[in-house]
Amino acid sequence: MSFARRVWAIAWKDLLAEWRDRESVTAMFYFAFLVLFLFSFALGADQALIRGASSGLLWLAFTFTSVLGLGRSIQGELENDCLDGLLLYPAEREAIYLGKLCGNFSAILVVEMVTLPIFAVLYNMDLWSQLPKLMVIAVPGTLGLAATGTLLSSMTAGLRAREAMLPFLLFPLTIPLLLAAVRGTEVVLLGEPFELAVPWLKLMAAFDTVVLVVSLMTFEYLVEE
Amino acid sequence: MTGRGIERALGLLAALGLLAGLYTGFLYAPPDAVQGEVQRIMYLHVPLILVSYLAFFIVFVASILYLWRRRERADAIAHSSAEIGVLFTALAIAAGSIWGRPTWGTWWTWDARLTTTTILLLIFIGYLMLRALVDDHSRGAVFGAVLAIIGFLDIPIIHMSVVWWRTLHQPPSILRPGPSTVAPDMQVALYTNLAAWMLLYGYLLAKRLRLEEARWELNRLRMESLG
Numbered sequence: 001m002s003f004a005r006r007v008w009a010i011a012w013k014d015l016l017a018e019w020r021d022r023e024s025v026t027a028m029f030y031f032a033f034l035v036l037f038l039f040s041f042a043l044g045a046d047q048a049l050i051r052g053a054s055s056g057l058l059w060l061a062f063t064f065t066s067v068l069g070l071g072r073s074i075q076g077e078l079e080n081d082c083l084d085g086l087l088l089y090p091a092e093r094e095a096i097y098l099g100k101l102c103g104n105f106s107a108i109l110v111v112e113m114v115t116l117p118i119f120a121v122l123y124n125m126d127l128w129s130q131l132p133k134l135m136v137i138a139v140p141g142t143l144g145l146a147a148t149g150t151l152l153s154s155m156t157a158g159l160r161a162r163e164a165m166l167p168f169l170l171f172p173l174t175i176p177l178l179l180a181a182v183r184g185t186e187v188v189l190l191g192e193p194f195e196l197a198v199p200w201l202k203l204m205a206a207f208d209t210v211v212l213v214v215s216l217m218t219f220e221y222l223v224e225e
Numbered sequence: 226m227t228g229r230g231i232e233r234a235l236g237l238l239a240a241l242g243l244l245a246g247l248y249t250g251f252l253y254a255p256p257d258a259v260q261g262e263v264q265r266i267m268y269l270h271v272p273l274i275l276v277s278y279l280a281f282f283i284v285f286v287a288s289i290l291y292l293w294r295r296r297e298r299a300d301a302i303a304h305s306s307a308e309i310g311v312l313f314t315a316l317a318i319a320a321g322s323i324w325g326r327p328t329w330g331t332w333w334t335w336d337a338r339l340t341t342t343t344i345l346l347l348i349f350i351g352y353l354m355l356r357a358l359v360d361d362h363s364r365g366a367v368f369g370a371v372l373a374i375i376g377f378l379d380i381p382i383i384h385m386s387v388v389w390w391r392t393l394h395q396p397p398s399i400l401r402p403g404p405s406t407v408a409p410d411m412q413v414a415l416y417t418n419l420a421a422w423m424l425l426y427g428y429l430l431a432k433r434l435r436l437e438e439a440r441w442e443l444n445r446l447r448m449e450s451l452g
Contacts, residue, residue, distance in 0.1 A: 152372075155355065155371070156355070159355075159359065160358060161358055165351075165354065165355060165358060168350075169348075169351045169372065172344050172347035173348060173376060175386070176382045176383045176385070176387075179389075180386060183389075183390070199389060203385060203386055203389070206382055210378050210382065211375065214371070214374055218292065218370075218371040218374065221292055221370075221371065222371060
């Protein structure tokens with residue numbers, strides 16, 4: 001079996017397990033909805049204020065919700081010693097990391113796509129005409145979030161305070177990514193020229209590259225024994 | 226006991242250096258022409274932050290060494306240096322804040338360098354919390370090393386993002402820290418304090434490493450007595 005197929009096998013396992021109970025994705029989506037819903041109380045009815053803050057709110061909702069999914073994804077591996085079974089699987093450690101990453105990335109992206117229409121309705125935004133551009137921003141943003149989260153959640157999984165530790169580590173590290181995603185989304189939502197988003201796209205590309213390279217080089221140390 | 230000797234020497238030099246730093250900072254250097262006496266905080270703030278950057282760089286290098294060679298000592302250096310780095314960064318930010326109130330008119334501003342430094346502090350507080358929570362020592366060391374490497378490499382990206390964020394968001398700040406050319410007397414005070422804080426860092430690191438060695442010794446003795 002080729003490397004790509006081994007990665008796919010692990011990702012497929014995660015996605016299939018998720019599809020069968022849909023627990024994580026449902027919880028994540030509901031949480032994202034709640035965050036967006038609650039934020040509208042903080043902002044009141046001021047339309048200008050809402051427009052200005054909306055991209056930030058959207059990405060905060062995505063970030064909070066991805067923490068939920070990332071934690072659950074690795075927690076599932078710890079139950080019934082699934083992680084040990086996974087490590088026995090004849091694949092490179094890099095393939096396991098990439099497989100988990102694909103699973104997490106897809107789950108978060110699906111939740112984002114379901115959240116967007118809710119966001120459009122609650123905050124009175126026209127998203128449909130902008131959807132392709134929005135995807136250009138959302139994909140690298142989500143990839144960086146999932147890549148960092150997959151690495152960090154494999155550290156925090158066995159800890160007593162895992163629910164708290166994952167965001168403590170994830171949020172400060174992903175600040176540049178979130179800033180870039182928020183600014184990029186702002187450019188799209190406010191209808192500014194798309195060139196303004198290009199430096200932010202480059203920044204996300206740099207972030208994703210650094211995280212992916214370091215993760216691939218170090219993941220084997222994290223799951224050894 | 227040469228380690229002990231080095232530690233003592235560092236401690237003595239650091240104490241003398243800090244006294245000299247106090248003298249040059251408070252008495253020898255003239256008050257700033259624009260900022261007045263409050264500028265003297267810089268003799269504390271600048272050395273603290275420079276030594277913290279050094280400390281985090283040492284965490285980064287020691288972490289790579291640990292993953293590569295698996296020497297307990299490299300991990301002990303990384304962990305100890307991170308502790309001192311967090312302490313010094315927090316002190317530097319506090320000192321800067323006290324200086325910023327009369328000079329910039331605010332305790333806090335979302336200045337690019339200040340924001341980056343704060344994020345750096347948050348990342349390494351996370352590092353210390355992670356190390357404290359992982360019961361298995363060697364696993365904690367590996368986790369810490371990976372986190373330190375990714376955190377350190379993240380710093381230039383963080384800085385770039387924060388600089389862009391500020392410049393794209395609002396006009397360039399009129400608040401600029403002190404004059405770029407530092408008077409000779411002030412340089413003496415600055416470098417004396419820098420040397421003193423560097424020595425203090427070395428002293429604390431040596432002391433912390435000796436504590437770690439004592440812990441290993443204790444573990445070894447415990448293992449021996451248990452058979």
